[in-house]
Amino acid sequence: MPGVEDLYREIILDHYRTPRNRGELPPPAVCTEGNNPLCGDDIRIFLDIADGVVRDVKFSGQGCSISQSSTSMMTVAIKGRPVDEVRALVRRFKHMMTLSDDDGAVDESIKLGDIEALGGVVKFPVRIKCATLGWNTLLEGLNSTQG
């Protein structure tokens, strides 16, 4: 049995205790809601996208340390980035969670930075859904803004 220290790395707990980009954005920012049917957690991602760039992003909702910190780190990583790069990052992250959809190659050279700390989650299969909740919700938001 893997120890919880593989799961609860310091950087993860830091984002959990002090989430970044927490809050909401007013319309016309796009709001997308995601649920984890397993545990009842929910998350809302607010995206302000213009000229193909994520100009601002915020999130709200409730969840465990893994879903909250993963989403917090995600918002830091995508803010100010072109949508193309964001999509590539999502693919890269889901690949790390071994949930890659295989629609498009994964660019292993993409730096995950702090997000790498979530790699330990794959040793706890039931928690993968927690780690990917924010990312799947983001993807839905991106898809809805681009038709």
Next chain:
Amino acid sequence: MAGANTNLDAEKIRRDFPVVTSSINGKPVVYLDSANTSQKPEVVIDAMTAFMREGYAPINRSAYSLAAEATERYEAARTKVAKFINAKSSREIVFTKNATEALNLIAYSWGRTNLKRGDVVVLTHMEHHANIVPWQMLQQEIGIELRWVPLTADFQLDLSSLASLLAGAKVFSFTSMSNVLGTINPVEKLCAAAHAVGALAIVDACQSVPHTPTNVQAWGADFTMFSSHKMCGPSGVGVLWGREELLEAIPPFLGGGNMISEVRLDGFKCAELPAKFEAGTPPITEVVGLGAAVDYLSGIGMANVRRHEVEMSSYVLENLTSRFGDEITIHGPRNPELRGATFSFAFRGIHPHDLSQILDQTNVCVRAGHHCAKPLMKIIGANATTRASFYLYNTKADADALANALDSASDIF
């Protein structure tokens, strides 16, 4: 709070359950998730294995003696179940896949026959999704109206407005015990209230049949259902009980083999009860296993099981509240006589998913989440809770292990 006045020796009973006495990584398993599904005693495992090794055959179909004996074993289990809940006859016992299927059967076969647009079905705020969604499906399909009995501040059903909620209702369907709060509902009183307005009384007995004596005739219920896997039996089989005349009056649920007495190109005739509701090859081995589970529980005595769990409840409540005070919020009644030994709680602001992960480090098995009761979770103001549930094989040592594991959980956050 001594164990002196109980006739149940949990220390001895534990040893009947291989998983309960097992270890992972050298640490003993502390199984506290029996409200979800219970562990299985050797006698059930053995009965199923022996049946598959020595007696397995189809039922109701073939003349050879092996098949006749298998049919006998299957029907013997039905008789045991009938006796266990004091049904009038074993013709009133229908084997389903689980309680969920039984609830769907009633909503489908009784509901579609007897309900029309605008008819009222009354449920409660403490129902499991299995006693909500089938009715919501009817709501979507034929436009029935759903009404809800709310809760009081001390986690009981608020019966002050029951009469007006039930006015004109066709169905009152409710749980005998909440799988989240542990609250035990006054089943007889609720059945009488339903009948007073001419409504059908349906009792979701999933959480009470495994833990306390059941007498469906004393309840005055019309239908009830429960799952084998929560009462020491295998998964894959559930029980629907209904008053014979009601089961006679409604159409079958699934069609196919075994449920017919005649099929021609221009139609079919239903088999007699209970085969009418048992389409296709049933879970034969599992029913035999359920029969063994009923024998096992009957041997111990359900009144003894109940007494043990009341004792466990007082111990757990006292232990957790004296040790953790305001750090723990238990969502459920404080009086052990009014509740089962199922405890949902919030602890030191730690998310249930994280908490259960940390408890798992010492093999303390609890459930985290919404417990298939999302409307109730919203009402008690939690997205998720951690739930520890105790059964006949749990001891005070298990309660202590839970408290110790909880105490170590705060360090990490």
